[in-house]
Amino acid sequence: MAVNPAVEGRSYPPTEPYLVGREKVREFARAVFSADPLSLDPAAAREAGFADVVAPPTFAVVVQEHTLAQLLADEEAGVDFTRVVHGDQRFSFTRPIVAGDELTATLTITGVKSLGGNSMVTAESVIRDGAGEHVVTAVSTLVVRGEDS
Amino acid sequence: MTELAVGDVVAERTIPLTRDSLVRYAGASGDFNPIHYRDDVAEQVGLPGVLAHGMLTMGAAVQPVVDWAGGASRVRDYQVRFTRPVVVDPVEGATLEVTAKVGALDTEAGTARIDLTVRAAGATVLGKAQVVVLVPGA
Numbered sequence: 511m512a513v514n515p516a517v518e519g520r521s522y523p524p525t526e527p528y529l530v531g532r533e534k535v536r537e538f539a540r541a542v543f544s545a546d547p548l549s550l551d552p553a554a555a556r557e558a559g560f561a562d563v564v565a566p567p568t569f570a571v572v573v574q575e576h577t578l579a580q581l582l583a584d585e586e587a588g589v590d591f592t593r594v595v596h597g598d599q600r601f602s603f604t605r606p607i608v609a610g611d612e613l614t615a616t617l618t619i620t621g622v623k624s625l626g627g628n629s630m631v632t633a634e635s636v637i638r639d640g641a642g643e644h645v646v647t648a649v650s651t652l653v654v655r656g657e658d659s
Numbered sequence: 660m661t662e663l664a665v666g667d668v669v670a671e672r673t674i675p676l677t678r679d680s681l682v683r684y685a686g687a688s689g690d691f692n693p694i695h696y697r698d699d700v701a702e703q704v705g706l707p708g709v710l711a712h713g714m715l716t717m718g719a720a721v722q723p724v725v726d727w728a729g730g731a732s733r734v735r736d737y738q739v740r741f742t743r744p745v746v747v748d749p750v751e752g753a754t755l756e757v758t759a760k761v762g763a764l765d766t767e768a769g770t771a772r773i774d775l776t777v778r779a780a781g782a783t784v785l786g787k788a789q790v791v792v793l794v795p796g797a
Contacts, residue, residue, distance in 0.1 A: 534687075541687035542718030543674055548730040558730065566725070567734045567790075568718035572688060592704075596713045598787070600738035606731055 513629035513654050517587045518622040524614040525576040527640070532609040534572075535563045542566050555608075562609035570601050570637060574648040577617035577635040587619070589631065589654055597630065597651035604644045612640040615648075627656035663761060663794060669773060670723035670759040676711055676745070677752040684715040698749070711745040716755060720777045721790055724759050728792040735770060735793065740786035745779045753779050762789065769793055 532552065539549035547554035548564040555563045582591050607613065614637070621632035635648045663669075681695045690712055693700040701709045717739050725731050747753045755777055762774035775788035 538687045541680075541684040542715065542722065544722050544725065544731070546722070546725050546731050548732055558732070560732065564731045566718060566731050567721055567737050568714060571714050575689060596741050598738065598740040599714070599717060600736070602736045603734065606734070 514588045515622045517619050520619045522580045522617040524616045527612045528573050530611045535565045535609050565607035570646045570648050573613050574635045577615045593655040595653045597653040600649045603646045629654040667761045670727045672723040672757045674719050674755040708746040713741040720757050724790045733793040736791040739788040742786040743784045
């Protein structure tokens with residue numbers, strides 16, 4: 511089943527606040543082979559003017575993931591999880607994510623295209639802090655393989 | 660800043676991946692798709708083997724640039740296209756070879772666009788991998 515083109519332009523409710531924990535940031539940093547003192551050492555982060563450790567750039571995907579779950583749960587959209595391949599990914603920052611942030615993400619489907627039996631879905635998640643200020647926008651293109659490919 | 664020129668290589672790194680790396684990333688990121696740790700599942704869905712998470716490749720490949728720029732906070736924008744999967748052998752693992760080159764400079768904003776070349780097993784695995792960072796000292 512192809513992805514329903516009518517979901518283009520659809521927005522979903524903001525996700526539940528995600529509290530960024532210091533040890534989660536450090537665990538994630540180690541997992542992506544970071545040696546960055548800002549991510550690993552709270553004292554170094556404070557010295558650089560941050561309240562706590564600074565998340566590696568791709569940590570935003572952990573928060574974005576909650577929005578993609580909303581898309582997959584939307585039966586009208588018709589996105590079959592077992593046929594999804596990650597096509598591309600982008601993060602655009604106003605500021606880095608810092609431990610202690612309480613982040614919510616709001617998903618909008620900005621594009622649905624058909625290409626050679628596959629569907630390409632562009633999902634934009636705008637991530638804001640507890641004060642409602644923009645932190646980062648995460649954009650994923652998901653390729654949903656057609657039945658024959 | 661004045662000495663930086665388009666085409667300069669600012670960082671190079673070799674990153675060995677093992678199955679342990681994939682399990683660690685699964686736990687850290689919450690992505691527990693079994694194609695990243697189970698050979699039988701990978702085979703069932705027609706893959707050449709267990710694959711590294713695309714987001715692990717993306718996350719690891721930017722680290723040489725993070726170090727060069729002076730920390731994660733200096734990254735303004737980061738995008739990649741996932742063009743080829745990275746197969747991680749249970750015994751041999753896999754190796755990511757990262758080269759980071761200046762693609763463009765914006766002296767007014769004090770930023771550089773760094774273009775990443777990321778290879779595994781002799782083939783490029785990421786396309787249009789671009790990081791916009793505040794240049795060191797800016």
